Amino acid sequence: MQNANRQIRLIARPDGLAGPEHFDETTEPVRQPDTGEVLLETLLLSIDPAMRVWMNEDPGYVPPIQLGSVMRAGGIARVVESRIDGLAPGDLVQGRLGWQTHPTLSGEGLHKLDLTMGDAEAWIGPLGTSALTAYFGMTAVANVKPGDTVVVSGAAGAVGQIAAQVGTLNHCRVIGIAGGAEKCAMLRDSLGLDAAIDYKAATDLSADIRQAAPNGVDVYFDNVGGPTLDAALENMATLGRIAICGRISQTAAAELYGVKNMGLAIGKRLRVQGFIVSDFNARYGEARAWLAGELKAGRLQQRLHILDGLEHAPSGLRMLFEGGNTGKLAIRVAT
Numbered sequence: 273m274q275n276a277n278r279q280i281r282l283i284a285r286p287d288g289l290a291g292p293e294h295f296d297e298t299t300e301p302v303r304q305p306d307t308g309e310v311l312l313e314t315l316l317l318s319i320d321p322a323m324r325v326w327m328n329e330d331p332g333y334v335p336p337i338q339l340g341s342v343m344r345a346g347g348i349a350r351v352v353e354s355r356i357d358g359l360a361p362g363d364l365v366q367g368r369l370g371w372q373t374h375p376t377l378s379g380e381g382l383h384k385l386d387l388t389m390g391d392a393e394a395w396i397g398p399l400g401t402s403a404l405t406a407y408f409g410m411t412a413v414a415n416v417k418p419g420d421t422v423v424v425s426g427a428a429g430a431v432g433q434i435a436a437q438v439g440t441l442n443h444c445r446v447i448g449i450a451g452g453a454e455k456c457a458m459l460r461d462s463l464g465l466d467a468a469i470d471y472k473a474a475t476d477l478s479a480d481i482r483q484a485a486p487n488g489v490d491v492y493f494d495n496v497g498g499p500t501l502d503a504a505l506e507n508m509a510t511l512g513r514i515a516i517c518g519r520i521s522q523t524a525a526a527e528l529y530g531v532k533n534m535g536l537a538i539g540k541r542l543r544v545q546g547f548i549v550s551d552f553n554a555r556y557g558e559a560r561a562w563l564a565g566e567l568k569a570g571r572l573q574q575r576l577h578i579l580d581g582l583e584h585a586p587s588g589l590r591m592l593f594e595g596g597n598t599g600k601l602a603i604r605v606a607t
């Protein structure tokens with residue numbers, strides 16, 4: 273039985289990008305569970321852009337991570353020992369595990385996985401939180417309808433790949449925006465998008481969107497903010513909807529980009545709505561049933577980008593901000 277818990281702790285707050293220099297690895301003895309607790313073995317950890325925001329002194333709508341604490345992270349783990357009714361050794365759970373190999377946690381916030389819906393990798397990817405975000409952003413926030421022309425930014429990433437396919441599966445014309453020819457080819461050839469725009473190669477992103485969507489954009493699903501949001505605003509159709517999911521271009525930026533085209537929302541009668549996935553937690557079951565059904569039918573796919581070893585978590589977090597990942601980025605801690 274394993275008796276060492278490897279942990280990665282936050283030791284410094286970054287100004288710009290986060291990286292290994294902001295973390296330290298420590299090892300503690302594994303703690304046996306008390307009543308109401310479980311000892312877990314971490315299998316997979318999700319790496320998310322929001323983690324960079326949580327490292328700030330004032331992250332906004334969640335509490336900051338205290339310096340010296342284990343880095344906060346969601347993931348999938350196997351139950352090793354349980355003092356909770358309903359959880360037994362060998363069960364897989366999803367929860368806020370943190371960057372550690374053997375957390376001992378209370379049962380609150382742990383969700384036992386239904387492995388008939390998908391395996392651990394499916395639960396970190398197409399049934400996980402980023403997929404729920406895509407589902408609710410497209411359906412409940414952007415109210416996507418058959419025949420809509422949809423633009424998704426960050427389209428080759430975790431949320432973006434699923435958002436784009438929620439569009440194609442709802443019979444929309446879907447245009448993805450991503451960085452690099454390879455990501456754009458994957459969006460067209462593997463995910464079946466109608467068009468993909470490489471924003472890194474674009475000299476005039478707004479003109480490229482206009483060419484791909486000459487009749488205007490009904491839904492813009494925004495993962496990146498900044499100048500991409502401005503280019504989308506210029507191309508929205510009257511009564512278009514914009515779901516503000518994220519703004520990764522601004523998260524670690526030295527200087528914030530001032531969006532110039534919000535005034536166009538008036539004449540075009542746009543609806544612009546931000547959202548947090550947990551706004552919809554009462555409806556996660558509905559979303560997972562749809563996602564699992566589409567996965568099983570072979571109509572939905574998600575590329576996972578997995579790094580092996582807990583020690584890669586800090587560099588993995590940086591990768592998100594440099595476009596190093598294609599699809600859902602996760603760390604495999606154990607099998």
Ligand SMILES: NC(=O)c1ccc[n+]([C@@H]2O[C@H](COP(=O)([O-])OP(=O)(O)OC[C@H]3O[C@@H](n4cnc5c(N)ncnc54)[C@H](OP(=O)(O)O)[C@@H]3O)[C@@H](O)[C@H]2O)c1
Binds near residue numbers: 320
């Ligand atoms: N509202 C919510 O509840 C919620 C929940 C989850 C995630 N989110 C947000 O959703 C967005 C996507 O998250 P994710 O987990 O799916 O990450 P991801 O898309 O898998 O990874 C981040 C991607 O962002 C792109 N990127 C990085 N810097 C950029 C820049 N300066 N301009 C444009 N694109 C840039 C990169 O792709 P390229 O190579 O294409 O540049 C990178 O691969 C994030 O903004 C995140 O905060 C929101």
